[in-house]
Amino acid sequence: MSQQNLSPNATALDQYINDNLDRYIDETIRLCAQPSVSATGYGVRECTAIVAEMIAARGFEVKTYETPGQPVVVGHAKGTSERTFLFYNHYDVQPPEPLELWTTPPFEPTIRDGKIFARGVADDKGEIIARLAAIDAVRAAHGGDLPCNMVFVVEGEEEVSSPNIAQFVQDHLDILAADGALWEGGGVDHEDRPGSVLGFRGIIAVELSVETMSRDAHSGSAHILPSAAWRIVRALTHLKDENERILIPGFYDRVIPPSAADLALIDAQADYEPFLRKNYGVKNFVANRHGKELHTSVFEPTCNIQGIETGYQGPGTKTVIPAKATVKLDFRLVPDQRPEEILELLRRHLDKQGFEDVQIKFHGSMAPFKATEDDPLVRLTQRTAAEVYGVEPRPLVPLGGGSSPAYAFSGPLGGIPVVHAGIGYPNANGHAPDENMRIKDFVNGARHIARLLDGFADL
């Protein structure tokens, strides 16, 4: 890395984090020792109190907001500039079961081999403490001030799909206003290289169901009695053609094709094909895509069948005409498609094609969102990652194939960029027994985040 790229306070920030590492490890252990399983509610309230206390200890004004589910902790701190940076994290964790597969108990944090083992340490309590460490380091480097305003959001339902966060954002736009955000879940890959994604596709999940008769019938009447199985198959063929083109009129109207910059980023990506062939035993990819198309086609929205349920599924044969059929679908949406609009277009299309009898059940949605490569916060994140990790970061991914609740912040807050920097690594065992965080990743993550905070005011 060239010397001129170094963050101005780099040495002070790193030194501060080093000098106080024991304190941060203690805070991590304290936070991880407090269970907070959103699926069951176990320990959740006690955990919000600890999180609120820890953020308040950094001079933040903290308030815990009730939602229809678990509370959201929000902290505010004033900085010396007008710009505001938002941190998104979650204090809830996955259930720790199966307990017998843990080397040490999940809520008794233990240090072994340079790692802290505990449920939630990687996802995402260690990351909360890394951010607090970064705030401390930046404040110290700025003589007790913060260089920008900060909003620290810590929700409690991420592990159960964040059912209330989008509405929470809509209801609290005034207190969440920000110019950029740091999402949870950053870190390094198997080569210890950091990376980031500029955005994610949206999603809308629905269930189509149809009932052609009041009960199943004997297949000796298949020439006259209508089959729900065939009916749902017919409906599906009206949704997507054999070339993967979605047939819903208007579906592509808002689709923005990849920009020249996106295509340049794709050119820099590693070849994905050998990994996919090996890992999934794939012979033919969708629409015979291959090579670079495996990256560019993320800009194509999809219509995926999650599952079909109809008729007899036991061993052998049963001469039955199914009266009911259900198919679960998800559509992955690209910028600037809107889930609520797609739902309307789907209903209209089915009706127009004569499938008024096909019911649609809505199972949730997330909007697509995407920053651009030349966004100053994105550039800062990449540049400081190179500085901290001592390697060139992985090429930016212009659009992730999956979906992220970050959309709930990015769009409603005015299309702000959302970046990733954190403490993860491939063997962190998130959601699994022996979840762990390497202490070196904690240090690097805190250093990286401190540089973002340090540089954000001047972007």
Add this chain to the structure above:
Amino acid sequence: MSQQNLSPNATALDQYINDNLDRYIDETIRLCAQPSVSATGYGVRECTAIVAEMIAARGFEVKTYETPGQPVVVGHAKGTSERTFLFYNHYDVQPPEPLELWTTPPFEPTIRDGKIFARGVADDKGEIIARLAAIDAVRAAHGGDLPCNMVFVVEGEEEVSSPNIAQFVQDHLDILAADGALWEGGGVDHEDRPGSVLGFRGIIAVELSVETMSRDAHSGSAHILPSAAWRIVRALTHLKDENERILIPGFYDRVIPPSAADLALIDAQADYEPFLRKNYGVKNFVANRHGKELHTSVFEPTCNIQGIETGYQGPGTKTVIPAKATVKLDFRLVPDQRPEEILELLRRHLDKQGFEDVQIKFHGSMAPFKATEDDPLVRLTQRTAAEVYGVEPRPLVPLGGGSSPAYAFSGPLGGIPVVHAGIGYPNANGHAPDENMRIKDFVNGARHIARLLDGFADL
């Protein structure tokens, strides 16, 4: 009924059955008291011995043949003509559970309200005794002789789908040679009118399966990773078009359209539509068929989806691309389609359409078969039914929509006619608790069968 239609020995036959009714009730009770559950094997061997003894007592030479499953009892008797009549029955019964729903124990035959209650009395032990009674009556009317040769076949696996009977027939064509056959399961409808069906469609049951990946994948990769669910849906759309036309080349080559006589029989059928609408809550029939088409379209072969299994089927949503998909199908075949040929055509068609990856698992087949209205045995059956029951029989059904193992006899034995005459009625509770046979139906069934035996030599 006009007097001239009366069978010549009608009075003697009826008188004999009346005079010996107590003896036949005793035989029915004895046979039903012996369990013979093919699903479990309970009592089966003991039952074959009783059946063999009862048939031998009528002067038949009886032999019990082993099969890979339960034995088949076959009896032969010589008659005074060259013509041979075959009886098909089965000695096995459905499991009697749930026992607590029986008014009296299933294997303790009990007479109440003019009915005998026992497992198997209607399906089909009472019918076996009715046939023995008919044989006795005919022999008595013919001075100790039988007017035709007889083959009495009683298998032991009908309640488990007769897996061995077709092969048994193929292996024993010499001892089963006949000029006509009486199948099991005749009787009267809710108006006490007897009826018969001239034939049944065939069937071939298969399972199509496809595996596109070695494991399920996250639906964020749906733009590249191939879905088994979509693959099987695509394969299905190549099998049948939206107008119910099956798209397999050669599929219709052997199809014989309904004859003028068939169409005349259909003209005589009652309107089926109100029953189907009420019983199955149907709004739109297949291909918008209605009225008489609900009868004529039985001459169309079908491709029915028994069930589809792929992906996630639990509550809510799961963002998964299914790696495997299976669909169970049955094709109902009309004369003269051949199941083994259809299987070959299906494989060839899938290959030609690019679905070499779709595996076909064969789950069994039955051939179609059909007598004609003007077959002398069919005419005899109808005429004598009118005589015995004192009402015009229901119009002959030219082709039943379902399939029958009678094909295993009819075709291999040279296309012999197979007719129905027996002791059933709609509330017999076959396969259910409180299975029963009305004694009046036993008497009518025996009288009807006696007339068939009596007249068969002269056809």
